Amino acid sequence: MGFTHIPVLLEEVTSNLVSEKTEIFVDATVGGAGHSSFILERYGNLRLIGLDADEKALEIANEKLTAFKDRATLIRGNFKDLKAILTSIGVSSIDGILFDLGLSTYQITGNRGFSFNDDTFLDMRMDNRESFTAYDVVNRYSYEDLKGIMEDYGEEYKAYRIAKAIVDERKKNPISTAKELSAVILKAKRRTGKIHPATKAFQAIRIEVNSELKNLTTGITDAADVLAPQGRIGVISFHSLEDRIVKNVFKTSSLLMTITKKPIKAGRSEIKQNPSSRSAKLRVAERE
Ligand SMILES: C[S@@+](CC[C@H](N)C(=O)[O-])C[C@H]1O[C@@H](n2cnc3c(N)ncnc32)[C@H](O)[C@@H]1O
Structure with missing residues (x-):
């Protein structure tokens, strides 16, 4: 494959967004499928829908998720169109969703x-x-x-x-x-x-x-609409502009309750192993 993107806050994402009750999980930024493959591996009954706007991501994710073909649906699309994409595949409600913002290694080195x-x-x-x-x-x-x-x-x-x-x-x-x-x-x-x-x-x-900031606002606002009650949304951001948007959309949404009063950050050992995790901030909210 010639590329490795180390997924950030892997345990924190999984433990906060996924449980045995999760039936449909959306990875809105599937990238190299680091988070997706981990979640599919850990939860054997869950169905995953992976989106990415980048053609190359879909290529890499397809290969990485071969073993989970029957439970993973990969779609090339922008998360600003989340609702229309889900409707097009007959999905009206989801149990969890992750947005892992920023660039993937294949983009940086491409x-x-x-x-x-x-x-x-x-x-x-x-x-x-x-x-x-x-x-x-x-x-x-x-x-x-x-x-x-x-x-x-x-x-x-x-x-x-x-x-x-x-x-x-x-x-x-x-x-x-x-x-x-x-x-x-x-x-x-x-x-x-x-x-x-x-x-x-x-x-x-x-x-x-x-149009990253505009898409982010639309993406998380629309995700709140399609989440099932108690469904969770998690966003990993990498700079203060993104983090501010996430914090505000969570706070002002009448549908969401913020779970993380302070963002979750990478610990020392993760930062040592993957320096780009240093600026990652995970915020989580739950659909009421
Ligand atoms: C940091 S990477 C995700 C890495 C992934 N979590 C993994 O474990 O490999 C971010 C990905 O989000 C995608 N992306 C960014 N904005 C997007 C958008 N508005 N809609 C869909 N995909 C987007 C990028 O193309 C990139 O592949």
Whole structure:
């Protein structure tokens, strides 16, 4: 397969979202099927529906879940369309659902413009059936819009400098690869600590390309509608913008009761084994 994505908070997800009573469980971000295969293995009677917008995820998940073929249904789709997807397969109610946000390893290492050194087309789409790419954002957005998304989706305090550097550079040549974009950002924002100076700008552009925050709000709001009473929803987020949305949707929903007053985080040994689990936060709510 040539790729390994280590699923985060595996025990915590499973013990909080799944039980012997769970009949239908949705993995809304099936990715490499790390969580899904673990849950299918542990609960022999459960049926799992796995969604992912990314073609590659479905390929990998299909292979990984071969042994569970009779209990796993994999569908390529966006979780913003959760209700329509479930209706299309005749499912009206579910007992649990997981959203594991962010990128999977196959996306980060896939030369798709998500990584600073990618010397290929500046893409960043999760779903390649969509036509809008990071190239469009970087080369077509106005200075104001570029600055705005970097402030709103990246909380980037040097947004004005980075936006100006992008606009100046593209007057000479279009910015066509992630590597070129990182070089432009590095000129506008010097490296100070361990974190790459382009981290926040890349996050912002990726969120814009994939409408990540809007989809998240729709996805979890609609999930609450289709959950059976006592059904559980869990969301693993990786940055404060996502976590804030999850916390607020849980709090303001008339259907959900928050189970995790504080988010569940990875313990020391998990972080040691998988450093990218450091920023993961799991919040859980239950349908009343
Ligand atoms: C962190 S990975 C999930 C990893 C998975 N839990 C595992 O154990 O391998 C996130 C996945 O969510 C998918 N994704 C992100 N936003 C999505 C959306 N709105 N609809 C469907 N899939 C989405 C990505 O394509 C990616 O494969």
